Amino acid sequence: MNQKSAVDTVKHFSLDNKVCLVSGASRGIGRAMAAGLAGAGSNLVIAGREQETLNTVAAEITDQTGRKIVPLQADIGNLEEIDSLVQETIDVFGKIDVLVNNAGVNIRNPALEFNESDWDFVTDINLKGAFFLAKACGKHMQQQNSGKVINTLSLTSAIGLPTSVAYTAAKGGLLQLTKLLAVEWAEYNIQVNGIAPGFIRTEMTAPAREDSRNDWILNRTPADRWGEPEDLAGLTIFFASNASDFVTGQMVFVDGGFMAGSDWRRQR
Secondary structure: OOHHHHHHHHHHOOOOOOEEEEEOOOOHHHHHHHHHHHHOOOEEEEEEOOHHHHHHHHHHHHHHHOOOEEEEEOOOOOHHHHHHHHHHHHHHHOOOOEEEEOOOOOOOEOHHHOOHHHHHHHHHHHHHHHHHHHHHHHHHHHHHOOEEEEEEOOHHHOOOOOOEHHHHHHHHHHHHHHHHHHHHHHHHOEEEEEEEEOOEOOOOOHHHHOOOHHHHHHHHOOOOOOEOHHHHHHHHHHHHOHHHOOOOOOEEEEOOOOOOOOOOOOOO
């Protein structure tokens, strides 16, 4: 590779002058994704339901990267707040180049014990809200004839895991939505892809690390560890950058080999 092509390759992954909107960015995976995008040069709007937490995260990422980070409170389960979030992002930065559709919740109960209100709460954020946020950003991206949508999927987009019936239904639906939007929006130079985390060390997964599921997870994961939120940053940057301009409609697992080795058993 000559010097010029090497420089060009580096530029493919640069997010300088890009504007990214990250939902569910106040903690865990979303926070790590936001920090990674800012580290690659992007300015950001980070959204979540807790303004004080968002303020802290924004200040920390700005200190680390020097990028402009705007924290905006929004409930992705509320369509009016979605429209306001997108409009405020455009008012501040003038555009949206990348949407990271990361906001998500889960309520665990066996299927026969799951009630309607819990079902609606989980699917309103994980699927309905994700679609309408993508739609609101997509309208703007079509006008500028470019854009990236990155949906946070799940192992449950491909397999069933007990006691997560609404979450599994929503994440399975979000995978199909990823493919549909990739097909419909390709003519506008918009790429739509999904990242499916495995078992990541976050506040949401803390209970599983403290009971019998911990050994089961490690025994099924060839990497023999839980993932860290920062493990998601590199793929997020790739999907957000020009390096992925011919990649769309894809789901990529970040799972330490969990899905590659379904019969894996480590003797502990």
